Amino acid sequence: EDQVTQSPEALRLQEGESSSLNCSYTVSGLRGLFWYRQDPGKGPEFLFTLYSAGEEKEKERLKATLTKKESFLHITAPKPEDSATYLCAVQAGNGGATNKLIFGTGTLLAVQP
Amino acid sequence: GAVVSQHPSWVICKSGTSVKIECRSLDFQATTMFWYRQFPKQSLMLMATSNEGSKATYEQGVEKDKFLINHASLTLSTLTVTSAHPEDSSFYICSARDRGRGREKLFFGSGTQLSVL
Numbered sequence: 765e766d767q768v769t770q771s772p773e774a775l776r777l778q779e780g781e782s783s784s785l786n787c788s789y790t791v792s793g794l795r796g797l798f799w800y801r802q803d804p805g806k807g808p809e810f811l812f813t814l815y816s817a818g819e820e821k822e823k824e825r826l827k828a829t830l831t832k833k834e835s836f837l838h839i840t841a842p843k844p845e846d847s848a849t850y851l852c853a854v855q856a857g858n859g860g861a862t863n864k865l866i867f868g869t870g871t872l873l874a875v876q877p
Numbered sequence: 878g879a880v881v882s883q884h885p886s887w888v889i890c891k892s893g894t895s896v897k898i899e900c901r902s903l904d905f906q907a908t909t910m911f912w913y914r915q916f917p918k919q920s921l922m923l924m925a926t927s928n929e930g931s932k933a934t935y936e937q938g939v940e941k942d943k944f945l946i947n948h949a950s951l952t953l954s955t956l957t958v959t960s961a962h963p964e965d966s967s968f969y970i971c972s973a974r975d976r977g978r979g980r981e982k983l984f985f986g987s988g989t990q991l992s993v994l
Contacts (some may be wrong), residue, residue, distance in 0.1 A: 865921075865923070
């Protein structure tokens with residue numbers, strides 16, 4: 765069964781304190797791994813898509829990496845405005861499937877000034 | 878960037894009434910839209926896949942007669958929660974795939990918080 769697990773559930777950082785969020789997955793044929801940011805009461809905001817092991821993508825203070833079984837979202841010198849829930853999702857490629865995403869439960873990040 | 882508009886943002890209704898939620902792609906054509914439900918502190922759960930001009934595909938355990946989906950055009954999909962009950966109270970989110978940008982990008986609406994009294 766395709767599954768996505770994110771850790772930690774919650775993370776509290778001081779401003780400037782770098783850290784990483786983890787997304788572990790088991791899926792039958794990975795077509796893509798997605799990172800989203802979700803603010804309270806809002807829909808997810810797209811951050812990155814990763815397709816193959818070894819791939820990395822960066823955007824401002826965020827950097828996403830991918831291996832064959834997990835992805836990391838590295839946050840460098842975070843600011844309070846980075847506080848949000850970060851969601852990881854995978855798209856499985858099992859022949860004829862729709863492009864549906866399987867989401868993890870997210871990591872709630874709080875960055876204190 | 879691509880924009881997906883979802884309305885209303887929140888709705889409060891009495892038990893037994895029906896509620897319609899709209900999802901529009903504002904600057905691209907979406908042949909496929911997805912409807913998710915999210916309970917507090919839980920992950921987004923896919924309810925159904927909506928394909929323009931055809932019947933929606935529902936996930937296991939989702940009642941198609943209760944959650945009516947219509948995707949009549951390339952820019953609009955609607956979700957109607959029929960005879961809503963308190964257990965239907967949740968955050969509903971739609972997403973749309975921009976076929977002009979490749980299959981990997983899905984854009985989400987801002988969500989609809991439904992509270993059934």
